[in-house]
Amino acid sequence: MRVADRIERKLTDALAPTRLRVIDESHLHAGHAGARPEGETHFRVEITTPAFDGLSRVARQRRVYEVLAEELRGPVHALALQTRTPAEEQPG
Template identity: 60%
Template sequence: MTYAERIRTKLTDAFQPVELDVQDESHKHRGHVGHRPDGETHFHVRIVSAAFEGQSRVNRQRAIYRVLKSELEERVHALSLDVQTPAA
């Protein structure tokens, strides 16, 4: 399973999103710290879920970081997040 698939699976299981887009943007970071030639180091995630209602932006991001802790420790160097609720 790729890291992108792992991210999708974990976020789906944890937050039951109505929208989830996981983009590997590693190619944009060639030559930067953490980049690997085979990719899967820099991701952009857009997630829309009712699970984030009533939470601040920081708490939404912290919840995602907790769910993806092992991926961030193992390989993922950078994670750009767009976290919304269906009402937003």
């Protein structure tokens, strides 16, 4: 299973997001520390979930890191996060 698919599955199972995008940005980091020729090392995750209600930005990020601990020990070298609640997604 691709790393991006594992990330998506784990976050979906643990946090029931209303919006989730997992973007492989590895190609932007070719030649940098932690990059592998086959990619799947650098990701951007944009996630919106009610599970973040009442949590600070840091607490939200820690929650994502907990869910993805195995990937962060292994193939994932860098993870950029955008974490929101459904209320923060509403216009206005």
